[in-house]
Amino acid sequence: MLTVGIVGAGLRGQLFARALADVPGVRVAGFAEPSAQTGEAASGATGVPVHPDHRALLAATSPDAVIIATPDFAHREVAVDVAGAGIDLLIEKPLATTVEDATLIADAVRAGGGRCLVGFENRWNPHAHRAHEVVASGSLGSPITSHATLSNSFFVPTRMLAWAERSSPAWFLMPHTVDLLMWLNDSAVASVRAVSSRGVLAARGVDTEDVVHALIAFANGATANLTSAWVLPDAGEGIVDFRFGVVGTEGSITADLSHQGLSVVTDRTRSEWPLSGTIGRSQVGPAVWMVEHFARALIDGGDLGPGVDHGLAVTRVICAVEQAASTGRSVSPDEL
Template identity: 50%
Template sequence: MQKIGIIGGGIRGHMYAKSLQHFPGADVRAVSDLSQATAEKTADAFGLAAYTDHRHMLQEVDLDAVIVATPDFAHRDPAVDAAERGLHLLIEKPLATTAEDAAAIEAAVRKAGVECMVGFENRWNPAVRRIREVAAAGELGQVLTQNILLSNTWYVPTEMLSWAARSSPAWFLMSHTVDVATWVNGRTVASVDARGSRGQLAARGVDTWDVVHALLTFDDGTTANLTSTWVLPDSMPSLVDFQLQAVGDRSAVQVDLHEQSVRHAAPDGLRFPGLLGDEIDGRLQGPPTWMVQHFVSCLNEGRPVGPGLRAGRAVTDVVLAVHESLATGGTVRPGTHAA
């Protein structure tokens, strides 16, 4: 039985608590959030102890593992503090948004000898897993290129995320697709060329990138084209548009995760009700739920967790390179850019 604490009680922290509410082998005991109201809301929903300082939670509650579900830029302190107390970690993607933070987390985890998973939930997405399986089986041949689109409506940066100005479509969305692209082809990103535009979100009070395009070139010369935006109209049938295509020298495969095979012609317009992330008999289903349950199962069974620090650090390095390329207009090698 793993005794779990959650740091970050907002949307994701609440989801993780619900995902483990009835899961055998998990005992979620406490939640911490800088907002007392947010901490108490999640705590009250699941019968947890509520804290506004994660350090007090770590000191006062008997825990085996911690889920870090804080905003993109705020992973370092809770992750390092938990690792130093010998607690296993599930850290939301991205691992960190600076090279210094990533290095500090990695050093603390390795020194403590604890397990650390980075939350690349699309490795539990059935459609993405199928593309990975097709590629790994050699059915695509050499993966020549991938085209991956992952975008959100205006609602996400302007209403859902209070901290969107401290993130970007690259950190929030492209960290998913960088991991997907490298997981599918099994290659290392050698260089990044990125372009984008900004101004629309800034005019609405969120000073970050509107649109980001990134060309990844891998160590074998093949490529992936990634696009992420935060400016889709709110009239879209869902908050997320997610499309993938992988082209090999033997075959190609593509997936549209936008519709999820269900179209609902509702009185107020066409809707694509989500299947992934829905509930069955009051229990959450979908990639993030299956991911956190896998994390707990691995700990209970004494198996290594993953994806881990290596994957997390690689994605952080690539997205840092995306941002440097956006700023300079040049080609950037991940891991060699200015931190």
Template identity: 25%
Template sequence: MAVNGELGVGVVGCGLIGKRRAREAAASAHSRLVAASDARPESASETVAEFGGRAVADWHDIVAAPDVDVVIVATPNGFLAEVALAALAAGKHVLLEKPMGRNVAEARAIADAAHAARRLVKVGFNHRYHPAIARAHERFALGEIGPLINLRVRYGHGGRPGYEKEWRGNFELAGGGELTDQGVHALDLVHWFAGLPTHLFAMTQTAVWPIAPLEDNGFALLRFDGARIASVHTTWTQWKNLFSLEIFGERGALIVEGLGGSYGVETLTVHERAMQGGAPRTHVEAFEGPDASWTLEWADFTAALLEGKPYHGGPRDGLAVMAMLRDLYASAQSLQAVQFNAGAGTLSLM
């Protein structure tokens, strides 16, 4: 258990995101990095050299280590479930990178294991902590734009030469293409603002990158109770990085653009509808500076672990997105709209 209120953290998978998570674990007053492991031993060594702890050759030793309270899993998607399940079986809490495994079956197994072990699982939906997105949700929940009409999410980048040879271009390692990769964030936000859909329709393309059966573009339409609608376009052929989340209500709109860095300055534009006609009243909030979402997400999870507070990205949230993805891929294959299938208890938990 946590020593002096400080959680011991082990990281499995020390690539781009694993290192980012290790930095947060080391910087927090509530945790310290105690061990890191990677299929490339030099990645684990670099991580502990920078953030502390010991490099471990075999990730099973992280899962078994008595000084590890929380395992962060940031491997390619194909290994997420295996590592998370082993960690839960050993009594550890888990921060699992998104998506929650490659499919509903893996997500379900993780959710069940967490429930049985009475341990917390959090899926890495860091976008909920981006300040403009969090602020938009706060304003939306306060009723500032009135009842929801529809949402539009666009998210994409342009890959890079040889993208097809990376793990994201491999069905076994990725589980899905761009609709899965950046799409899970878009779908999680849709779920956060609109709830679970009743009907879904999708089309996919494999237009540029030779990664079939994976897609480099995914288009989704989701319909909710009350005839509310969301559209999502995720793309690896967006040659200039783009993030855009637009929420339209009866009395106004909330528009988030950018995520910082190569996605541009993160801004929230609020439009208040002119009820008598004419231009809306508009104001823009800019959130400059480094991406704070990783720090805020880690603080959310440590507060859940140490103080029992509620947190974003629990098993229900992860499963909801995986169930949406499953139905969207089924729709894309059949070219038919499908009814959302929460499945035999897919989403029933706890």
């Protein structure tokens, strides 16, 4: 029996607990959650016991694996402690929000000898997965340029996230698209230019960037442009706008994941995400399939997916985006 502990009992932690309940040979041993209110809600929803912090969780349950579902900036201490104990890890993206923190986590994973998956869940998104198959097959030729837009409405930074001021569109959203385009281009990032703007969210009481644009040059010579914003209107079609594409020497591919082919019209148009929630008795969606894959790969020894070194590389790219936006110059992630 694979026993799993989950640090963070919010929406994502609860989603992971429900998903793992459907995996044979897996038991979620407990949550670690400092908020009594959040912990009580999670325990009531899942039946999983709650401990006040990750050290209490480790002492009480001796888990084989731990999932870190804390806010982006709060990964380091938990990840270093867990990895140092040789326990396998799934860490939500980004690995960390500074190169220093990400490096310490990566060092701890290597020293501890455990396995680590960084939660870039679009690797399990059917649209992205198929796009990768098409590009990797060579049917588009060599990648020339690519693009990705991943943005949210005001709802996310002003109501969904209590910690939005400690994050940004670059940290909350762009790790997904950086990972996706690195995967599709099969290349590291050589340099970054970026611009950002702020003021609209600050006027609403959330002092962080409104929009971030990044222009990336890959080591293989291809280019990409990425946009992430937190200022889409709440009266729009949904809280997520997600599109990407690749142009190659022999063809192109594009995807619009904002709708997944389904929209509803009542008093206004609303996009829906059929690849989420529950169908019959089964949880569905990229995050669910990712955590199920994580557990099954630990059981059978299979490939986990993007690991700690890739997570560190993506953190370097986002840090380069921030530095490029603040300095107005081109920044190499390797400089950081």
